[in-house]
Amino acid sequence: MKTRTWILMVLAFFIASAVNATDFPSMNVIPVEANKAMLAYKAPSAATLEVTLTDCHGEVLYFKRTNQKEKEYNQVFDFSELDDGSYCMCVNYGNRSVKRTLMVEGEEIGVGAPLRCYEPYFCLEEKKLNISFFNSPQKPVYVNIYKNGQHVDGFKLGDDLAIQKRLDLSSLKSGEYEVVVTDHITDHKFLAEL
Template identity: 30%
Template sequence: MKTIKTLFTVLAVTIVVAASAVEKPKMDVVPLSEDRAVVSILNGEAALFELSIHAADGELVYYKQATKPSNEYQKVFDFTNLENGNYTMDLRVNDTRLSKEFEVASKGIFVGESKMRIDPYFAFSGDVLKLTYLNFDQESMNLNIYDKSGLVYESKLGKEFNIATGFDLSALESGQYEVVLSSLNNDFSFSLEK
């Protein structure tokens, strides 16, 4: 029992440390006219970033990857060639993702609220896999572990906002493993060698 309490105390401290070390980028999308908008990105520290725009069907309509660290970026987008409909603009800075939905319509561009998401934290040491994840959308999360021949372990983690857990992998044979944390909308993977 003491071991379990110690493990969860360590995981709780890890969550606090991870949350305080997270990048906190800001992304503004401001319509300038019926078919143009300015996108501004600000980050406290200079970092590499990725910016993408996806249509509602998942089609990638724009992608930019920074070639050098920067703490700001600004661009005027011309959406004239986009069909009317819903789109999602995604910004990734290190382990932080910021998404903003917007609609392109004949009457203009309509911008929704931003959603910030943080990638999960994985660590493997002493045969213990540690995992923390802030499940903002409270999706049903599953954890699967694969080796070269396929699935070797699966666990349903539930829909809790704060997922913090550890797995004793001492029964697994030595080798390479792929850990996949997944939901209906997200997949995160972590490679480990035992």
């Protein structure tokens, strides 16, 4: 019965994802003057947002979560204190996100194409972890499991459009584990308490 419920839930998730595939918002990063750029986000429906700016090593330089649902969000960022290099601006909304790579060179800011992705769905029941992921780019996806920062296990989930895997974690000792699903865009993290 649990397997049937799981399959129905995953099918509903993918149908909803397919219906909403055209509802991606626009997210632009527009250079407005030397060392400054404006994040301009606009969506067809309101959602709470998480805005993140990271460097090329994944270190978070800026993070903001909105308290209210927003259809539009604009903010100017000053890059004058940052070193030349690659950065990533990301807006998460619901189970989806849109990202743009930024290249800072002196006073110039270059902006890459938008990358849109879905966040994976995780469900832990009785030491079995169900992972469902809409892999729209159809690039290889991997999962790695860590405990206290130490790698425990990892393997390739595949490159199918719809990835559905059940991991049996019953052989792991009790404790908190970090499960990291990695696609070609980013890492998606889940904390599993066994």
